Amino acid sequence: xxxxxxxxxxxxxxxxxxxxxxxxxxxxxxxxxxxxxxxxxxxxxxxxxxxxxxxxxxxxxxxxxxxxxxxxxx
Numbered sequence: 001x002x003x004x005x006x007x008x009x010x011x012x013x014x015x016x017x018x019x020x021x022x023x024x025x026x027x028x029x030x031x032x033x034x035x036x037x038x039x040x041x042x043x044x045x046x047x048x049x050x051x052x053x054x055x056x057x058x059x060x061x062x063x064x065x066x067x068x069x070x071x072x073x074x
Contacts, residue, residue, distance in 0.1 A: 009050045009065035013040055018062035024054035 011024070011033065020038035025031075032047035033040050033054055040063075042048065055063045 007069055008048070009067050010042060010045050010048050011054050011063045012066045014062045014064070015039055017060050019060055021059060023057045023059065024063060027053045027057045029053065 018039055020035070020040075022035050022040070024040050025033040025035055029051060030044075030047040030049055032042055032044040034043055035041075036043075040054075045068075050065060052065060055065065
């Protein structure tokens with residue numbers, strides 16, 4: 001990815017840190033995060049608005065936003 005071509009950011013879960021509490025999907029305003037067994041996942045990435053609520057609510061810091069370019073997502 002070239003610098004400056006970031007179109008948006010998506011949440012990424014660190015599976016080694018996540019406790020599976022379910023807080024992140026519960027605060028997602030677009031319902032793009034869901035629990036898949038013990039871990040959250042992003043079944044609808046196009047709905048994500050990169051608001052960071054999932055990151056702020058995580059009690060163990062298991063989520064972060066990662067830049068994504070339109071080219072990578074197509």
